[in-house]
Amino acid sequence: xxxxxxxxxxxxxxxxxxxxxxxxxxxxxxxxxxxxxxxxxxxxxxxxxxxxxxxxxxxxxxxxxxxxxxxxxxxxxxxxxxxxxxxxxxxxxxxxxxxxxxxxxxxxxxxxxxxxxxxxxxxxxxxxxxxxxxxxxxxxxxxxxxxxxxxxxxxxxxxxxxxxxxxxxxxxxxxxxxxxxxxxxxxxxxxxxxxxxxxxxxxxxxxxxxxxxxxxxxxxxxxxxxxxxxxxxxxxxxxxxxxxxxxxxxxxxxxxxxxxxxxxxxxxxxxxxxxxxxxxxxxxxxxxxxxxxxxxxxxxxxxxxxxxxxxxxxxxxxxxxxxxxxxx
Amino acid sequence: xxxxxxxxxxxxxxxxxxxxxxxxxxxxxxxxxxxxxxxxxxxxxxxxxxxxxxxxxxxxxxxxxxxxxxxxxxxxxxxxxxxxxxxxxxxxxxxxxxxxxxxxxxxxxxxxxxxxxxxxxxxxxxxxxxxxxxxxxxxxxxxxxxxxxxxxxxxxxxxxxxxxxxxxxxxxxxxxxxxxxxxxxxxxxxxxxxxxxxxxxxxxxxxxxxxxxxxxxxxxxxxxxxxxxxxxxxxxxxxxxxxxxxxxxxxxxxxxxxxxxxxxxxxxxxxxxxxxxxxxxxxxxxxxxxxxxxxxxxxxxxxxxxxxxxxxxxxxxxxxxxxxxxxxxxxxxxxxxxxxxxxxxxxxxxxxxxxxxxxxxxxxxxxxxxxxxxxxxxxxxxx
Numbered sequence: 001x002x003x004x005x006x007x008x009x010x011x012x013x014x015x016x017x018x019x020x021x022x023x024x025x026x027x028x029x030x031x032x033x034x035x036x037x038x039x040x041x042x043x044x045x046x047x048x049x050x051x052x053x054x055x056x057x058x059x060x061x062x063x064x065x066x067x068x069x070x071x072x073x074x075x076x077x078x079x080x081x082x083x084x085x086x087x088x089x090x091x092x093x094x095x096x097x098x099x100x101x102x103x104x105x106x107x108x109x110x111x112x113x114x115x116x117x118x119x120x121x122x123x124x125x126x127x128x129x130x131x132x133x134x135x136x137x138x139x140x141x142x143x144x145x146x147x148x149x150x151x152x153x154x155x156x157x158x159x160x161x162x163x164x165x166x167x168x169x170x171x172x173x174x175x176x177x178x179x180x181x182x183x184x185x186x187x188x189x190x191x192x193x194x195x196x197x198x199x200x201x202x203x204x205x206x207x208x209x210x211x212x213x214x215x216x217x218x219x220x221x222x223x224x225x226x227x228x229x230x231x232x233x234x235x236x237x238x239x240x241x242x243x244x245x246x247x248x249x250x251x252x253x254x255x256x257x258x259x260x261x262x263x264x265x266x267x268x269x270x271x272x273x274x275x276x277x278x279x280x281x282x283x284x285x286x287x288x289x290x291x292x293x294x295x296x297x298x299x300x301x302x303x304x305x306x307x308x309x310x311x312x313x314x315x316x317x318x319x320x321x322x323x324x325x326x327x328x
Numbered sequence: 329x330x331x332x333x334x335x336x337x338x339x340x341x342x343x344x345x346x347x348x349x350x351x352x353x354x355x356x357x358x359x360x361x362x363x364x365x366x367x368x369x370x371x372x373x374x375x376x377x378x379x380x381x382x383x384x385x386x387x388x389x390x391x392x393x394x395x396x397x398x399x400x401x402x403x404x405x406x407x408x409x410x411x412x413x414x415x416x417x418x419x420x421x422x423x424x425x426x427x428x429x430x431x432x433x434x435x436x437x438x439x440x441x442x443x444x445x446x447x448x449x450x451x452x453x454x455x456x457x458x459x460x461x462x463x464x465x466x467x468x469x470x471x472x473x474x475x476x477x478x479x480x481x482x483x484x485x486x487x488x489x490x491x492x493x494x495x496x497x498x499x500x501x502x503x504x505x506x507x508x509x510x511x512x513x514x515x516x517x518x519x520x521x522x523x524x525x526x527x528x529x530x531x532x533x534x535x536x537x538x539x540x541x542x543x544x545x546x547x548x549x550x551x552x553x554x555x556x557x558x559x560x561x562x563x564x565x566x567x568x569x570x571x572x573x574x575x576x577x578x579x580x581x582x583x584x585x586x587x588x589x590x591x592x593x594x595x596x597x598x599x600x601x602x603x604x605x606x607x608x609x610x611x612x613x614x615x616x617x618x619x620x621x622x623x624x625x626x627x628x629x630x631x632x633x634x635x636x637x638x639x640x641x642x643x644x645x646x647x648x649x650x651x652x653x654x655x656x657x658x659x660x661x662x663x664x665x666x667x668x669x670x671x672x673x674x675x676x677x678x679x680x681x682x683x684x685x686x687x688x689x690x691x692x693x694x695x696x697x698x699x700x701x702x703x704x705x706x707x708x709x710x711x
Contacts (some may be wrong), residue, residue, distance in 0.1 A: 008663035125705065270657040279655050282621030286658040295682045296656060302690030309697040312606065313704050 016122045017130055020093040024134030028100060037096050037144060044092060045146050048078065048085045051263045053157045055079040069287060071162040072169060072265045074154040085150060089143075089177050090254055091213070096142075097184030098205040100135045104128075104189045110198070118262065128319045131311065132189060139181050147174045165267075165290050172294065173264045178259040179304050184209065186311035192300050193319045212252045220264055235276065242274035250300075260300040263293050272296065288295045359387030360420075362455035364446060369458075373438045373465025374495070374531045379457060380429040381447060392419040393450035395428075400445045403435040408447075418449070432457075436495055438465035466495050469502070469528075471557050471564035479571040482548075485537055486540040486570045492557050494528035502526050502557040502564075504536065509551060509623035511543030525645060528559070540570055546606050547638075548574030552612065574609035574638075576669035583643070590679040594652030599676070603665050604641040611636045611667040615643060619662045623651035626661065636667075654680045 015020070028034050028135070054072045076085040099185055105128070108114040147170060155161060162170070187208060191201040224245045229237045263269045267287035268275045271279075288296070357648040363382040371377055385391040389647040394417050397406040408415050408605050410428035414549050420426045428445060438461050470493040478486045498532040503525045506514035517537045518526050528534045540553060549572055581587070591597040605611050614633040629645045636642055646663060659680055664673040 050661040125708070177621040211544050226569050271655040274652070275655065278622035278651065279653055280660070282624075282659045283655070284660055288657050289679075292681055295684065297685050298690045300689045305694050309694070309701055313697070313701045316701070316704050316709065320704075 016120070017126045020117075020122075020126055021134045021137070022129055025138055028134065028138045033099055034138070041088075041092055041096065041142070041146060044082075044088045045085065045150060048088050049074065049150050049153055051082045052076075052084060053079050056158060064300075065233070069166060069267050070160055071151075071166045072267070074150060074267050075170070076262070077175065085101040086173070086258070086265060090180075090258050090261070093177060093181040093257075094184040094209045094213075094254070096139065097181040098202070098209060100138065100186040101131075101185040102192055102205050103189035104131045104245040105136070105192045106182065106196055106198050106201055107192075107228075109196065109324070114192070118324055122170035125316065125320060128189070128316060135185050135189075136178070137184055138141065139185065140178050143174055143177050143181070147177075164240065168290055169267070169293070170266050172290075173261055173321050176257065176260050176301065176304070179301070179308060180253065183253055183304060183311060186308055186315060190311050190315035190318070191209075193315045193322065212254050216252045217249070220245065223248060223253045239274050239276060246273060251304070253304060256300040256303050260297040260304070263297045267293060269293075270296075272300075334360055339432075355588040358448065359389075360391045360393065360452045362453045363425075364390040364447055364455060364457070364467075366410075367455070367457050370460040370462050371434055372462055372514055372627050373434055374432055374436040376433040377459060379432065379447075381428050381430050381455065382425050383418050383428065383449065384425045385422060390419060390421060390423045391452075393452055395450075396448045397430070398446050398448050399455075400432075400523070400573070401438075403437070404443070404445075405433045405446075407431045409484050431482065432459065432664070434459065434461060434465075434539055436465050436497060437467035440464045467497070468691055469494055469500065469557060469559075469562045469564035469637065470495065470544065471566045471687055473566055473568065476566065477571065479573060482544070482546045482575040484541060484542075485486075486568075488537060488538045488540065488568050490555065490566065490674050491533055492526060492528055492536055492564070493533045494530060496562055499527065499529050499532075500559045500562065502528060505556045505558070506538070506540075507554045508540070509553075511546070512551070512553065513541040514555075514576050515539040515541075527578060538568065540568065542570065542572055545608060546572050548572050559566050572608075575607045576611060576667070577605070577607035577668060578611060578670040578672040579606050579665070580616065580663055580665045580672045581675040588677040588679065589605050589648075591648060591650045592681045592683055593650050593654045593656075594651060594683065597648045597650075597678075599645040599646040599648055601646050601663065601674075602641050603636065603644055605636045605638055607670060609669075610638055611669060613666050614642075614667045616646075616663065616665050618664070620648070621651065621654065621659050621661070623653070624659075625649040626663070633665075648678065649681055650678070656680055656682045 055077050056070070056073055075085040078087075105114070108117065108127075108263045118124060147305070151162065151170060184205070188201065188205040192198070195201040197203065227241065227244065229241050250259070259272050263272065267290075268285060270283070270288055294301075350693075359411075360382045363384055364379050366379070369377055369379075383393075395408055395415065397408070399460055400406055408428055408430050410418070410426070415428060418426055418428060432445075440459045440461055440463055442458055444456065444458045447457065457670070471490060473488055473490040476488065480486060484672060492502060494502075504523070506517045508514045515538070516523050516526070517539065520535060526534050538555065542551070547579060551570045551572065553568045553570065554565055555568055556563060558564075581602055581604065583600055587599060591598060601616075603614060603616075612635050614636055615634075616628040616631055618628075620626050625647075626649075627647045629647070633644075634640050648661065650659075657680060659677045659678045661678050663676060666672075678703065
């Protein structure tokens, strides 16, 4: 049976790039690290789904116009004991990305397998590209799996099918999450290219993650206190100040991600910046159409995508210029 | 006996009456006389009079006499009664008196004037009586209204109070009909109940209230509604008048009825409005105004309609310019048209869309980064 499968596999000629990707995916799926991360994600996902289901009854809005987006509440409501699904993804997603990429290159180097790999008749950048592609594939499958699991269980529990718009909002949310995790993956691959030791790479990636999730908001608050306008500030200065603080906090990828996902999953969010009275006057609380929500978060999406690609380009540049020697 | 008297020539009656009048004193001095306290009475047609007549006997013998009413006009009826009996003769004890009642029914159909007749006791005494009929009697039905004219706008209900008077001798059942123009609703009510016919006793009255509801889109003007109460023998009719002043009503809408549109922030959008005069009177000087969110501009072309006939509509183009800082989502814009007599308002739901310019800028940034990565691939990848 095994032989047969293998023969058929051999008969089909794979591009060498996809051979490496296949191998990497297999490595990921069979590693303990991955299983632990998946277990962690599964537990939190089920936990958040449980709290969402217990509180979704109270979350039903009184206003009929917003009622149609009840299904999306599965991802955003919580009774306070456990954070909702989007918070978990925002918090554990980076961990997943870092966990899958921090030893991508340096582990191969330390084991001495990198030089052997390079000696094969393949382009050098296949190694890096394949490692990134493989990790991204695994992450995508995992996230879509989790997301669809929440949808399916939610459908079973509340019995209200999602509307097409809700469905597309969830798909966009999952795509956003993949981009976000891909950013951290690329960051950790960058570290793994730069640092020879896996531990250093892991620590530095995690340091960046902790900086952005814990200390960055503290620093923002500090700056906000210093830059705060006086009590008698005009409306324009107050708005400008708010805008400034918000732009500062948007340097953090996690802020970009939470802005984008909240808007995607809460259609009633109409603006992410401070609003003046002129803008609010005459406005009716109504959900935004999907296209408008996408336009609203487009800067965030652009930022995330650009940061991801920048990280990748940097690691690519570093990797290609590195000297790879076989260890004796 | 009475029949004979009735057939007697008039001059004889007059002669007798004169003789009787002249002889009253003589008779009074005599042993037998007739007495009533009120020999002359004024009544209205259809009434009946009760004369109380005392028959006096001053002699020491029992006096006995026939009683007759003479000179009674045609159709008048008289009846003598005493102690509940109808009497033709009377006997009075010596030095005593006897009371009897004479009931005279005045017919309904009688001319105005004074009528004379006598009560005659045999040949021994006579009592001249006179009845004055105060008004012209009729034998018909009357339908009257104190206020047959009313004014109101198209939506109001007119309530008329009429009185149906039966001046016939019998109880009548009247069928009530109205010849209202098409679309008018006329309802007769007696004692609060809707009826189509009414019973009225002989010489009785009944109040009939008539509710008239004009049609919904009635034109202004004065309308006459003939009302008729009829039996097979008698009819009465009157004419009610309702003056409709006309209604003023205005409506703001769009030709398609759709009251929502979308606009890109900072852009202009043209809206076709249709101003309808839904009232029944012409409207003049309709001005258009709007209340929009801050920094929005709404202009109308034309901004004023000088005259809009009843039932007609006018097209107005509104140009809406959204604030370029407006956030995505729905805003409310009120458009109102107002004439001195009526005004109307329409709420438009304007969905603001953000400009896609910045979206393309984002795409451009991403394309630039991808180009950079591609450059890296070309420079370092395939060596």
